[in-house]
Amino acid sequence: MTDYETARVCGKDDQYAYIQYKLPDEELTIIGYTPLVDMNTAHHMLTYACEKPGRNKPYWTEGATCKGEEIIIHGWGRNAPALKLPEDVGFVVGRNTPYKYIVVNIHYMSKLKNDNSGNQLLLSRTPRKYRAGVLLSGTSDIYLRPKAETIRTPFSCQYDGPPISIFAIRVHAHQWARVNSLYRVRDKEITQIAKGDPQWPQSFYPLPSPITVEVGDYLVGQCVYDNNDNRIIYAGSTHNDEMCNIYAMYSYQPSRKSSPPGLCWGNSHNAMTNLIPLDSIVPPLKPSDVGETKNDHHAHAEHAMIPLEGMRKDSSSDDDDQTDDQSYEDYIDEVEHMRSREREPDVRKILSHLGLPDYEYVDAQNYDHLLPSHLTYGKDQTVKLHNAKLMSPNVYTNVENWPDVKTLPAELGEIGGIALSNGNNELIVFHRGSRKWEYKYFNEYRFRNDRYGPIDEDVLIHIDTRTGETKYRWGAKMFFMPHGLTIDHEGNFWVTDIAMHQVLMFKPNELTHPALTVGELFQPGSGPSQLCRPTDVAVMKNGDFFIADGYCNSRIVKFNRKGEYLLEWGSGMSSKLDSDGFPVPNEWNIVHSIALNEDAQLICGADRENFRIQCFNSNTGEFIRQIRVEQKSTIGAIYAIEFAPNANGTILFAVTGGAQTTTKKVYMIDAKTGDILTSFDSNPTLNAPHDITVSSNAREIYVGELALTPANALHKFELSKRKDLPTQTYSRRTYFSDKNFRISLIIMIAFATPVIIAVIVGCCIRIKNLRKLNRLNSFLNTVKNGSTNRNSVLGDWMNRRKGFELLEQYSDGENEPFDANAGNDSNENSGDETITVTNKPQGLISNNKQNTNMFKMGESL
Numbered sequence: 001m002t003d004y005e006t007a008r009v010c011g012k013d014d015q016y017a018y019i020q021y022k023l024p025d026e027e028l029t030i031i032g033y034t035p036l037v038d039m040n041t042a043h044h045m046l047t048y049a050c051e052k053p054g055r056n057k058p059y060w061t062e063g064a065t066c067k068g069e070e071i072i073i074h075g076w077g078r079n080a081p082a083l084k085l086p087e088d089v090g091f092v093v094g095r096n097t098p099y100k101y102i103v104v105n106i107h108y109m110s111k112l113k114n115d116n117s118g119n120q121l122l123l124s125r126t127p128r129k130y131r132a133g134v135l136l137s138g139t140s141d142i143y144l145r146p147k148a149e150t151i152r153t154p155f156s157c158q159y160d161g162p163p164i165s166i167f168a169i170r171v172h173a174h175q176w177a178r179v180n181s182l183y184r185v186r187d188k189e190i191t192q193i194a195k196g197d198p199q200w201p202q203s204f205y206p207l208p209s210p211i212t213v214e215v216g217d218y219l220v221g222q223c224v225y226d227n228n229d230n231r232i233i234y235a236g237s238t239h240n241d242e243m244c245n246i247y248a249m250y251s252y253q254p255s256r257k258s259s260p261p262g263l264c265w266g267n268s269h270n271a272m273t274n275l276i277p278l279d280s281i282v283p284p285l286k287p288s289d290v291g292e293t294k295n296d297h298h299a300h301a302e303h304a305m306i307p308l309e310g311m312r313k314d315s316s317s318d319d320d321d322q323t324d325d326q327s328y329e330d331y332i333d334e335v336e337h338m339r340s341r342e343r344e345p346d347v348r349k350i351l352s353h354l355g356l357p358d359y360e361y362v363d364a365q366n367y368d369h370l371l372p373s374h375l376t377y378g379k380d381q382t383v384k385l386h387n388a389k390l391m392s393p394n395v396y397t398n399v400e401n402w403p404d405v406k407t408l409p410a411e412l413g414e415i416g417g418i419a420l421s422n423g424n425n426e427l428i429v430f431h432r433g434s435r436k437w438e439y440k441y442f443n444e445y446r447f448r449n450d451r452y453g454p455i456d457e458d459v460l461i462h463i464d465t466r467t468g469e470t471k472y473r474w475g476a477k478m479f480f481m482p483h484g485l486t487i488d489h490e491g492n493f494w495v496t497d498i499a500m501h502q503v504l505m506f507k508p509n510e511l512t513h514p515a516l517t518v519g520e521l522f523q524p525g526s527g528p529s530q531l532c533r534p535t536d537v538a539v540m541k542n543g544d545f546f547i548a549d550g551y552c553n554s555r556i557v558k559f560n561r562k563g564e565y566l567l568e569w570g571s572g573m574s575s576k577l578d579s580d581g582f583p584v585p586n587e588w589n590i591v592h593s594i595a596l597n598e599d600a601q602l603i604c605g606a607d608r609e610n611f612r613i614q615c616f617n618s619n620t621g622e623f624i625r626q627i628r629v630e631q632k633s634t635i636g637a638i639y640a641i642e643f644a645p646n647a648n649g650t651i652l653f654a655v656t657g658g659a660q661t662t663t664k665k666v667y668m669i670d671a672k673t674g675d676i677l678t679s680f681d682s683n684p685t686l687n688a689p690h691d692i693t694v695s696s697n698a699r700e701i702y703v704g705e706l707a708l709t710p711a712n713a714l715h716k717f718e719l720s721k722r723k724d725l726p727t728q729t730y731s732r733r734t735y736f737s738d739k740n741f742r743i744s745l746i747i748m749i750a751f752a753t754p755v756i757i758a759v760i761v762g763c764c765i766r767i768k769n770l771r772k773l774n775r776l777n778s779f780l781n782t783v784k785n786g787s788t789n790r791n792s793v794l795g796d797w798m799n800r801r802k803g804f805e806l807l808e809q810y811s812d813g814e815n816e817p818f819d820a821n822a823g824n825d826s827n828e829n830s831g832d833e834t835i836t837v838t839n840k841p842q843g844l845i846s847n848n849k850q851n852t853n854m855f856k857m858g859e860s861l
Helices: 003-009 272-277 318-339 347-353 739-783 792-808
Strands: 015-022 027-036 042-053 066-077 089-094 101-108 118-126 130-138 148-158 166-174 178-187 191-198 205-213 217-229 245-252 263-265 396-397 415-420 426-431 460-464 470-472 482-487 494-496 502-506 516-518 535-537 545-549 555-557 565-568 591-598 602-607 612-617 621-628 637-643 651-657 666-670 677-682 689-694 699-704 714-719 846-847 852-853
Touching: 015 042, 027 042, 027 066, 066 101, 066 130, 066 166, 089 263, 089 535, 101 118, 130 148, 130 166, 130 217, 148 263, 148 272, 166 178, 166 191, 166 792, 178 245, 191 263, 191 651, 217 272, 347 502, 415 699, 426 482, 426 699, 494 535, 535 591, 545 591, 602 621, 602 637, 612 637, 651 689
Parallel strands: 089 130, 130 263, 415 482, 415 689, 591 637, 637 689
Antiparallel strands: 015 101, 027 089, 027 118, 042 066, 042 101, 130 245, 148 217, 166 205, 166 245, 178 191, 178 217, 396 714, 415 426, 426 460, 460 470, 482 494, 494 502, 502 516, 535 545, 545 555, 555 565, 591 602, 602 612, 612 621, 637 651, 651 666, 666 677, 689 699, 699 714, 846 852
8 A cells, every 4th residue: 555545544443444456458377475564564464356346446444345256365464474376276367257356455453654565466477277266264153251261163064166175274363262273074074174373473374285175075163262351252353353264275177167165154064063073172383283194185286385485394203293292282281271370379380380390499409410401381381370479588589698799890880781601600790880871971862972982991790600709801991881781592792782872792702892783883773774772682593683672762673693684573652552551562661671582482572661571473573462560559660581591481580670669579470371470579679670680490590780889789599498498398209200219219229239138148158057056056965965964955055055156256247236126117108208318328127036137228318
């Protein structure tokens, strides 16, 4: 649309706008599409081939899309990419067809000016063997009860047309939808055609293999929703309503007799929907799983979609398939956890989020070998908690006398940013030295470089995380107003300077000159190569990076590893409020900090003065959710956020600050769900927090402040040891699958084996000595037989005792004292063992009366 047309057409929110294009008077084939639209502008866009447009106007907002015959030729939503049809397949339009016009229908989200959205079509004059078409299926019978989950809206119809070969699927619904699915029923057997997540970019996703539909087949499907709102949701055209649409793109052999139908709507064969499988309520893991992998040999195999640019084609081994199956089952559990809102908090689940075992609360030194090294989703890894009541002052404890203030530079000033080195052994601090952020340094957004030069002091210092001693300093006379600091996976230092309006990257072996610079020195701007008071950086593993262009431009900008502009999203504040009374999504009042979880494709920003965190898809910029850490009455400005490295999930830490925040706190958040897991305030209290960083698995948390003295500038918090926590009863149930238990068992066996061998050897020696004793006693009895009297029994006993004592001199200490109570150890707690470490090994203990050998060792070596 032209600027004039957009201003005229988009005069209200949720506006449907139509624009027409008359095709040339020749036969053409549409073979591809390039959407020229952005999800921040439009909710979705449909493209039609029409006999005549709905209005005899260049554009319109009300009425029909087309007059006469029409077909849907493309659908777009949520920043879906460009699309090219399979070889030898296309939509035929123009001369010799009913379709003389192209009509594009754009659903705008809000009032808009200066928009040029549209759809670029790839046309060919070369005829194709097969023609393409789109079959729309779904229902408008939608009634979503308040606070209800897994609401199904089935639809069904019987196909009556020439054979078609479905090769791609696009699903469409709004924010309450979980999954849309479509099936074919033939001879009472059901086959999955496709299953898609409506929250994905709404493109046509290719099926692994085409599925044929013939006359007499039934098409059945459903949409599944979760309504957590307090109102009923009905079918409708606005983003406050819901839809249930599945678009099936197919190919067919053109015939003069008949053409395929374009619609399968409603639920005319309800009995067939009973065949829909139970797993239809679970969305696929990724777009490549949209269809079944089973090959339909009756389909046109050559109609497989050409892989889209950027879409990975999976190929895996049998082992990978088994892993995927397990991941799929874990994902089903994860979905159920996602839908649950009333989970009870549990400290062990909090630790599971962080990738830590529950015995991390003992005084052990290192369990790194037991920790996960990548993001996993599985059972019991999602905790639902709507308030921060879980041991709020005790989860983390403040480390006293850290850092070593004596080694800190006396000119340590306001801290802009902090970050941990990759080994977590150094905390790097980016501070402002003797300079403070005052208006005298600026003329509006421009730094007064003619009057004030760079900061004289070293503004980057390296602190030993264990001792708190300063190890290294650098950065003198290089910076003007430090703000953000990030260390990437290669150890490079990324800093933002709000006076320079630049982001600079330094290699660890070259700290005097930046290896990469983004923005123009002292020149604020909003173009692709300009920044205005940037606040923070987040870096991907491939080197691409995001910049929070926060104080002036209110946007997040993505660049490739070379510093070339890729995309951006975000805008300044308007007067529009959402239904919750807060500003609408993707509007910012200072993007003050950003955090990236690359595995979850999630990037979040601290919307400081709007008192919230906004999270987006890191690939598309699509808004996902906003998070508020407190109720309105106790709300706080979010100053900094950071994801916990190596945690089991999307664990985000945040710190509040500012004069308007009464109590500054640190929050632990599940960014995937938006739930607050726990929070704590410091002792001593935080005064002016400005940045936060977290060690691996969040064992340590560091907070930097805009402090007046070095003594109050930095804080270190450690995960509390068990002895530091309130008195509780902890029992560790022993499972044979537990790695730590297996290690303990191996150690116990290793110690027990030589003891058992010693007992066996001792028994053999004792038996041998007893035999010698019996032969000696027999000989003595024979010698003394004539001279014995009635007291010979006592004499025999005394002689036998003397013989035993004589042999005992060579028994290597066999006659150890026996513990008569050793056999009475209780085994009532065999299922729940308290594991402790002892340093003194117990001696061998046995019981002679019962003719048994028993031993006791220190529990759980």
